[in-house]
Amino acid sequence: MTKTPEEKRTEPGEVDQGYWQKTTLEAFKNDPLRMVIELIKNSADSYTRLRKKENVTPPFEISVKFFCRKKKPPSIEVLDHAQGMDSTKLKQALKYGTQTSMGEDTEAVTSAEKGIGLKHAMMALRGNWLITIKDGLINERNKHLDFTTGFGKEDEKVTDEERKKLAIPSNGTLITGTLPEYFHERKFATICERLQQHFLLRKLLQNTDYRVYVFDGWTKEKRVLEYRPPKTEKEILKESFKIVYNGKEYNIDLSINKTGEGLTQGKPFGDSGLLFYYGEYSVVDFTFCRYDKDFSFSRFFGEAKMGIETLIRDPNEAPLVDEKRRGLDPEHPFNKKLFGEINQKLRGIQEEEEESRYFFDEYELKNVLRELNRIYKEIKGRGPPPEPPIKPETYAFYPVYASIKEYELRTVFLIINSVITKDGFEISLQSTNPDIIVKQPTIKIEENAKQEFIIKQVQLYSEKPEIKGEIVATPVFPPYLEPEKMGVEVLENPIFSPTNGFAFVPDKTSIVDGGEKKVDLCIDRGLVKSCSDIVIASEDPVVCPGKLTLPSQENLEKCVRKNIAKIEIPMKTKGTEHIGEKATVKASYGDKATSLTVTIVPEPTISGLFRNVRPSAKNTKKISDFITDEGILEIYYKHPLFQKYMKKGFISKMDFLVFVADTLTREAVKACVLTGIEENSSRFRIFDMENPEKEIEGHIDREYFEQGPKMHEMFMKLARTFKLGEE
Amino acid sequence: MKTSVREKDEDVIRGITECQRDYSSLDKDRLVLFAVNFLESRKMEPTFDKVVAVTFRLFPKKFSLIGFPEYPDGRTIYYCAYNHCTLTKKWLFGNVQSAFKITERGRYFLDETKKMLEGKIKSTRTHEIVPRRKEATFITELKKTNAFGKYTSDRKEEITKFEIYEALKAQPNKKELALAHLERYFDYANRISDFQAIKFLEFVQIKMGGDKNA
Numbered sequence: 023m024t025k026t027p028e029e030k031r032t033e034p035g036e037v038d039q040g041y042w043q044k045t046t047l048e049a050f051k052n053d054p055l056r057m058v059i060e061l062i063k064n065s066a067d068s069y070t071r072l073r074k075k076e077n078v079t080p081p082f083e084i085s086v087k088f089f090c091r092k093k094k095p096p097s098i099e100v101l102d103h104a105q106g107m108d109s110t111k112l113k114q115a116l117k118y119g120t121q122t123s124m125g126e127d128t129e130a131v132t133s134a135e136k137g138i139g140l141k142h143a144m145m146a147l148r149g150n151w152l153i154t155i156k157d158g159l160i161n162e163r164n165k166h167l168d169f170t171t172g173f174g175k176e177d178e179k180v181t182d183e184e185r186k187k188l189a190i191p192s193n194g195t196l197i198t199g200t201l202p203e204y205f206h207e208r209k210f211a212t213i214c215e216r217l218q219q220h221f222l223l224r225k226l227l228q229n230t231d232y233r234v235y236v237f238d239g240w241t242k243e244k245r246v247l248e249y250r251p252p253k254t255e256k257e258i259l260k261e262s263f264k265i266v267y268n269g270k271e272y273n274i275d276l277s278i279n280k281t282g283e284g285l286t287q288g289k290p291f292g293d294s295g296l297l298f299y300y301g302e303y304s305v306v307d308f309t310f311c312r313y314d315k316d317f318s319f320s321r322f323f324g325e326a327k328m329g330i331e332t333l334i335r336d337p338n339e340a341p342l343v344d345e346k347r348r349g350l351d352p353e354h355p356f357n358k359k360l361f362g363e364i365n366q367k368l369r370g371i372q373e374e375e376e377e378s379r380y381f382f383d384e385y386e387l388k389n390v391l392r393e394l395n396r397i398y399k400e401i402k403g404r405g406p407p408p409e410p411p412i413k414p415e416t417y418a419f420y421p422v423y424a425s426i427k428e429y430e431l432r433t434v435f436l437i438i439n440s441v442i443t444k445d446g447f448e449i450s451l452q453s454t455n456p457d458i459i460v461k462q463p464t465i466k467i468e469e470n471a472k473q474e475f476i477i478k479q480v481q482l483y484s485e486k487p488e489i490k491g492e493i494v495a496t497p498v499f500p501p502y503l504e505p506e507k508m509g510v511e512v513l514e515n516p517i518f519s520p521t522n523g524f525a526f527v528p529d530k531t532s533i534v535d536g537g538e539k540k541v542d543l544c545i546d547r548g549l550v551k552s553c554s555d556i557v558i559a560s561e562d563p564v565v566c567p568g569k570l571t572l573p574s575q576e577n578l579e580k581c582v583r584k585n586i587a588k589i590e591i592p593m594k595t596k597g598t599e600h601i602g603e604k605a606t607v608k609a610s611y612g613d614k615a616t617s618l619t620v621t622i623v624p625e626p627t628i629s630g631l632f633r634n635v636r637p638s639a640k641n642t643k644k645i646s647d648f649i650t651d652e653g654i655l656e657i658y659y660k661h662p663l664f665q666k667y668m669k670k671g672f673i674s675k676m677d678f679l680v681f682v683a684d685t686l687t688r689e690a691v692k693a694c695v696l697t698g699i700e701e702n703s704s705r706f707r708i709f710d711m712e713n714p715e716k717e718i719e720g721h722i723d724r725e726y727f728e729q730g731p732k733m734h735e736m737f738m739k740l741a742r743t744f745k746l747g748e749e
Numbered sequence: 750m751k752t753s754v755r756e757k758d759e760d761v762i763r764g765i766t767e768c769q770r771d772y773s774s775l776d777k778d779r780l781v782l783f784a785v786n787f788l789e790s791r792k793m794e795p796t797f798d799k800v801v802a803v804t805f806r807l808f809p810k811k812f813s814l815i816g817f818p819e820y821p822d823g824r825t826i827y828y829c830a831y832n833h834c835t836l837t838k839k840w841l842f843g844n845v846q847s848a849f850k851i852t853e854r855g856r857y858f859l860d861e862t863k864k865m866l867e868g869k870i871k872s873t874r875t876h877e878i879v880p881r882r883k884e885a886t887f888i889t890e891l892k893k894t895n896a897f898g899k900y901t902s903d904r905k906e907e908i909t910k911f912e913i914y915e916a917l918k919a920q921p922n923k924k925e926l927a928l929a930h931l932e933r934y935f936d937y938a939n940r941i942s943d944f945q946a947i948k949f950l951e952f953v954q955i956k957m958g959g960d961k962n963a
Contacts, residue, residue: 228922250920254911279911413871418864423857490853509857 023089023239024099024188024198027151027162027174035169046142049348053290054205055213059222060143061100061197062086066232066303068104068195075105080231089239090210095201097239098147106156106193109177112163116141116152116171141165147199153188154195155180210238214245219291221308224249225299232303252293252323254279258371259324263363267356272333274360278324278371285323287315289349294320296364298350300328306342307349312365318372326364330356380637380659383743384536384598387635388625390740395630397729398694402703410437410475417442417449419480419495419508426458427515428487429583434508436465436495438476443467448498451480455491458484458510465495487514518584520544524614526591526607532623533564535601538594541618543609545587550578556589556611563596564605564620595622631697635686635740646685648693655693657685673744682744683737687730690737694729695721758793765806770866772808776876779862780808781829782840785849786859796848801826815884816940825880884937888946891916891934900949913953927957 050057062084069082082104089097107115144150144165151174152163162174188196207213214236217223226232227249234247259278264271278296285294289308298307306328313319333356334342344351351357412420417438426432438447447467451460461481482493490511497503517527523546533539543556550572560566570591572578581587593607600622607618633653645661648654658664667678695718698706706721708714772780784804788795805812805821814820830849834841840855851859864870879885891897894916896908911921917934919927931954938946 230922230924248920248922250922251911253915254909257907257909257911260909409873411873413873414864415869418861418870422861423854509854511854 023097024153024196026149026198027153027164029164029172029174030176031173032166033171033173035166035171046146050142050146050202051204052348054201054207055216055220055290056222057143057146057201057205058086058098058100058213058217059220060139061098062223062234063226063304064140064143064197065100065102065104065195066226068102068106069232070302072105081233082231083233083235085235085237087237087239088210088213090208090213092208095203095205096208096210096213097200098198099239100197101189101194103190103192103194106190106195107154107161108156108159109161111156112152112154112161113171116144116163116165141169144197144199145169146202147197148202150197150199152195152197155185155188155190156193160184210236210241210243214247216291218247218249221290221292221295221297222305223247224251224297225305226303229303252279252281252285255282256280258322259367265356265359265363267333267359270333272356273329274363275327276324276364276367278322278367280321281323282321284320287320294323296323297325298328299325300330300334309349310368311361313368313372316372319368322371326360328360379639379746381745382635382637382740383745386740386743390635390736391630391632393736394632394635394690394733397732398631398697401694401705401725401729402698402701403705410435410477412437413475414439416503417495418506419493421508423509423511424482425511425513426482426484427513428485428518429515430483431461432482434480434482434493436478436480438467438478440470440474440476442500442503443476444470446499450496450498452494452496453491453510454494455489455510457486457489458482458491458493458512460493464498482510484512487512517542517544517588518586520546520586521616522614523549524609524611525616526609526618529617530619530621532621533593533595534625535622536595536598537625538592540590540592541607543589543591543616545572545589545611547578547582547585547587549612549614550587551612554612556609558591558607558609560593560607561605563600563603563622564593564607565596566591566593566607593620631693632690637744646689648689648696650693650697655686655689657682657689679738679741682741683734686737686740687733688726690733691725691729692722695725758799761791761793762799762802762806765803767809768807768866770868772811772866773878774872774875775862775865776872776874777811777825777829778833778838778840779858779865780804780811781826782834782851782855782859783807783862783866785830785834785841785851789851794848795843795850797827797830797845800830800849804829811878815880815882822880879941879943884941887934888937888941888943891946891949896953897949900952901945905952908956913956916953924957931957 065084066082069078069084072078073080073082083102085099085101087099087101089099144152145167150164152165153174154161158180159177160175160180161177164172164174166172185191188194190196207216217234217236218227223234227234227247228251236245236247237243256279257277258280259276262273262275264273266272276296286292287294287310289295292308295308295310295314297305298309299305310316310319310322330342333339340351340354342350342354342357350360352361410420412418414437417436420435420437424432424434436449436451447465449465451463451465453460459482461483465478465480467476480493490509492507492509495506497505520527525544527542527544531539531541554572556570556572558566558568558570570589572587572589573581578587581589591607591609601624603622605620605622607620609616609618631653632655635655636657637659638656639660640656640658641660642658643661644658645663646655646657649656659668664681667675667681669675672678695706699708699714699718699721708717710717781800781804784800784807785795787803787807788799793799801821801823804826809818809821812822812826814822827845830841831844834855835843835849838855838858839852840858841849842852843849861870865872877885894912896912896916899905899908899912914921914923914927917927917930919930931950935947935950938950
C-alpha cells in the first residue's frame with residue numbers, strides 16, 4: 023500500500039459540509055460504487071485530454087487496486103499515467119464549482135460536467151490523498167469533508183525513488199484512500215463483477231482504447247474489466263433525430279435491440295434500458311424514460327448517443343444531470359423534449375410488441391392452422407410434384423431393399439422415367455415369396471405423362487415374420503425393358519411378443535407438450551380374465567385414465583390378432599411448459615405389470631402460409647391483418663367495432679363469435695388470394711397486371727363464396743376458445 | 750508364399766487409378782461399399798487397410814484429407830465402413846479386426862450404386878465432399894449467422910456491427926479478437942475452397958476496416 027503523505031498546511035473550502043451531505047453523500051450512499059467510478063472516469067478524462075493535446079496512442083491503462091478486508095471497507099488506489107497536474111490545475115480541480123475541463127482544452131470531450139466529480143469522490147474516501155506528477159514536479163493534496171484542501175508536497179522535484187514507489191515513470195496521478203462504511207462490498211470478486219455491470223462504466227469498458235485493470239492488493243490478482251451487452255436477437259430501431267433547443271440542433275442517435283430472454287431492469291446493474299451517453303464513454307443515465315421498468319420492455323435494450331457536448335459545458339445552462347446525479351433531470355427543458363421524442367418511439371414499439379391479454383386455445387388453434395394451410399394448398403394448386411430421390415434412365419424401385427413388419431402395410435415406390443411411357447407402359451409385379459404380397463400386381467400408364475418422372479406406389483404386406491423375398495418388376499410394355507427387382511425382408515412385429523404377455527409396445531414414447539396421444543398396450547389373450555380392469559398410474563406431467571375396463575369377450579375378439587389384444591391407452595400432458603421432462607406410466611393387470619417411459623417434446627413447427635392466429639393489443643385502424651413475413655393472422659381487439667361486441671359475457675355470445683369468425687374468414691381469404699398471386703398460382707390469373715385490383719377483388723369474392731363457409735365454421739370453433747390470459 | 754500374395758494385393762491396389770465415372774453426387778457410404786466389392790471381386794480380402802487404400806485410390810476427391818489431397822482420410826472411411834455401412838445400414842458385415850463382407854441387403858444397394866456410377870440412375874440428393882472437420886464445421890456455423898443470411902439475401906446494408914461480431918464469435922468490444930478470428934475463418938474457407946464464405950469474409954473485412962467504430 024502506498025505510504026500516506028504528511029499534511030503540512032490547509033486552505034479553507036468554498037462551501038460548508040451541509041452542502042456535501044445534502045447532495046453528494048446521498049448520491050454515494052444510494053450507489054457507493056459511484057465513488058470508484060468517478061475516480062476511474064477522472065483518469066480516463068485525463069487520458070482523453072492528453073490524447074487531444076499530444077496525439078498519444080491507445081491503449082490507455084487505468085489501474086485500480088483494492089485492499090479488501092473482511093470486516094472493514096476496502097482501501098483503494100487509482101493510478102493513471104496520463105497528464106498529471108501542476109499546482110495551478112490542482113487548485114482548479116479541487117475547487118467547488120469547476121465546470122469545464124479544468125480550464126484547459128474544452129473541446130476534448132470528457133465526462134467532466136457539473137455535479138459530482140473528482141473532489142466529491144475524494145471527500146468520500148477516508149484519509150484520501152491525491153498524488154500527481156507533472157513535468158518532474160510532485161504535488162500532494164487531500165480534501166476534507168468541509169471542503170478544506172490539505173497540502174502535502176507542493177511543486178517539489180520528484181526523485182527517482184519516489185517515482186518507483188508511486189509507479190509513475192513519467193506524468194500521472196494516484197488517488198488513495200479508504201472507502202466509507204456505507205460501501206458494503208467486502209470481496210474483491212464481487213466488486214469486480216459489480217463494476218463490470220454498472221451502467222456508468224459500460225461505454226468506457228466497451229471502448230477498446232481504454233483498459234481498466236483491477237488488482238487485489240493482497241493477492242496481486244489482476245483482472246481486466248469488461249462489459250458484454252446482451253445478445254441481439256433483433257434490431258428493433260436504429261435512427262437519428264434532432265432535438266431543437268434554444269435555437270440549436272442537437273443530434274441523437276438512437277438504437278434499440280431485442281434479445282431472446284428477459285433482462286434485469288433498472289439502474290445501476292440492469293441490462294434492460296437505454297444508455298444515454300455523450301462523447302465516447304460519458305454515460306449520464308440508464309432508463310426507458312416513461313417505460314422504465316415496464317415489463318413489456320424487459321427484453322429490450324439500447325443506446326442514445328447525444329451530441330450535447332456544447333450544451334453540457336455551457337456555463338449558462340442548468341445541468342442536464344440532476345444535482346444528485348440520479349440521471350438526466352426530467353425537469354430540464356432539453357431532457358423534456360428528448361424524453362418526449364423517445365417516449366413516442368417507445369410507444370410505437372410497445373404497440374407492436376405488446377403482448378395480447380387474450381388468447382385462443384392452443385389445441386384448437388393448431389387444428390385450425392393445419393386445416394387453413396390445407397385449404398390454401400388445395401386452392402392454390404398442387405404445384406410441381408416433389409422431385410424423386412432418384413432419376414433412373416428407365417425405371418427403378420425406391421428403395422431397392424425394404425424391411426417390412428408382419429401385419430403392417432409398407433409402401434415403396436416405382437420411379438418411372440416418362441420417356442419410356444410415351445406409347446403406353448405396363449409392368450407386372452411379382453413376389454418370389456408367396457407369403458409376401460404385392461397389393462397391386464400391375465402398374466399401367468396409359469395417358470401421356472406431363473412430368474419427367476412418374477412415381478407409383480407399391481404396397482407390400484405379409485403376415486409371416488422372418489422371411490425374405492424379392493419383388494420382380496417385369497415389363498409387359500414396352501417389351502425391350504429389362505426386369506428390375508427389389509429385396510424384401512419381413513420382421514417380427516414387436517406388438518405380437520409383449521414381454522410377459524402384457525406390455526406397452528414400444529415401451530418408450532414421446533408426447534408433444536400440451537398435446538395428447540394414444541399408446542398401444544398389448545395383452546396375450548390367454549391372460550385375459552372376465553371383468554377385470556387394467557389399473558393405470560401416471561406420473562406428472564402425464565395424465566392417463568386411472569383404470570380401463572377391457573371390452574367384452576365379443577368386442578375383444580375384434581382387436582385380437584395372433585392371440586394378442588391391442589388396447590389403446592389415451593394420454594395427455596397436464597398443461598404446457600414441460601418440454602424435456604420425463605414421466606413413467608405404469609399399467610397393471612392381475613399379477614402382470616408394465617411401464618412406459620414418456621418424454622415431453624416440443625410441438626413441431628407449423629409450416630405453411632398460416633403459422634399463427636392471434637388476438638392482438640395493437641392500436642390500429644385496421645380490424646385485422648395478415649403479417650405475411652411471419653404468417654400471422656391478427657385481429658385487433660382494441661378496434662372500436664371489436665370493443666362494441668366485447669361487453670359483459672361476450673365470450674359465449676353468438677354475435678361476438680360470428681363477428682370474430684367473419685373477420686378472420688375475410689382476412690384469411692384475402693391472404694390466400696394475395697399470396698397465391700404472389701406465388702404465381704394458376705388459380706389466381708391476372709389479366710391486366712397494370713390494374714389488378716378489380717380482378718383481385720373478384721378472386722377474393724369467389725374464394726369467400728367457395729371457401730368461406732368452411733373457414734367460418736373453423737373460426738367459429740376457434741372463437742369459442744377466445745380467453746383471457748393470465749395477468 | 751504368403752508374402753508374395755500380400756505383395757500382389759498391395760501391388761494391385763497401388764496400380765488402381767481414379768474412377769473415371771462421375772462419383773461426386775454419390776454418398777460416401779455407397780463408394781465404400783463399392784470399394785469392398787472391388788476387393789471381393791478380385792479375390793482380395795477386404796481388410797480395413799485395403800478398404801482404406803482402395804477407396805482412396807478409386808475416389809480420391811471424396812476421401813482425402815483437408816489440405817492434403819495426397820493422403821487418404823482413414824477416419825471418414827472407418828466411419829463409413831463400420832458405423833454406417835455395418836452398424837446402421839447393414840450393407841456390410843464385420844469389423845476392423847475381422848475385415849468386411851457384403852451382406853445380402855448390401856448386394857441390392859451395390860447393384861444400385863453400380864447403376865449410379867454408370868449413369869443409369871441419377872441421385873437427386875447432393876452430398877458433401879468436404880469431411881466434417883473443424884474447418885467445415887466452423888464455416889457451416891458461419892453460414893448460419895444472421896450476418897451471412899443477410900449477405901446472401903442481398904441485404905448487406907442491414908448487417909449490424911453486433912451481427913458482424915457475432916458471426917466472428919467475438920464480443921462487440923473486442924476488435925482485435927474479431928480480426929484474429931476473421932483471419933482464421935479465411936484460412937478455413939480457403940482450405941475447403943468455399944468461395945461463397947470467402948466472399949462473405951472479404952465483405953466483413955472491408956466492413957471492419959472501413960468502419961472505425963466496428
